[in-house]
Amino acid sequence: MTIRNRIKEHRRVRAGDLVPHERNWRNHPDVQRDALLALYAEVGFARSLLAYELPDGRLKLIDGHLRRELDPDMLVDVEVLDVNEAEARKLLLSMDSVAGLAEADQAVVDQLVQITLTDSPALGEFWRSLTESEATTRMTLEEASKPLPEKFLIVIECRDEKHQAKLLQKLQGQEISCRALVS
Secondary structure (H helix, E strand, O other): OOOOOOEEEEEEEEHHHOEOOOOOOOOOOHHHHHHHHHHHHHOOOOOOEEEEEOOOOOEEEEEOHHHHHHOOOOEEEEEEEOOOHHHHHHHHHHHHHHHOOOOOOHHHHHHHHHHOOOOOHHHHHHHHHHHHHHHHHHHHHHHHHOOOOOOOOOOOOOOOHHHHHHHHHHHHHOOOOOOOOOO
């Protein structure tokens, strides 16, 4: 299979000059903003923004909206793609989502959290949440994969709500486990 390289060039531009994509579907909560600011403080800017060129020469973002918002006057490196609007929408919808499909090696994540130091409470909490969310997800999946116990049920159709309440009271009086449902 031949894969086309769509990277046209790299440019350093003022973040505020980038045009945000009007269909950017990601919201950026404070916890994400705080984690990114902490990472900037401890490491610095380390990832290009992704954009494509509009007919008037401006660059329209595909990825990097939060980084653009943090400091509009910051000079940022932008990977400029040779794509059209339809292709840009495909990337906008897919880039982070495809990365999110990766599975974590929990043992390696745990080791990284243990050996990586930070002065930032925001980063420390973020990293701890990675181990906790993976563990929670794993427990949830394990619980969901357990077979459900067999249940044997009888459905009784009632004439109306009054009849249902009377029958329910009678059966519960006989210590029969039952409940009322409406369809």
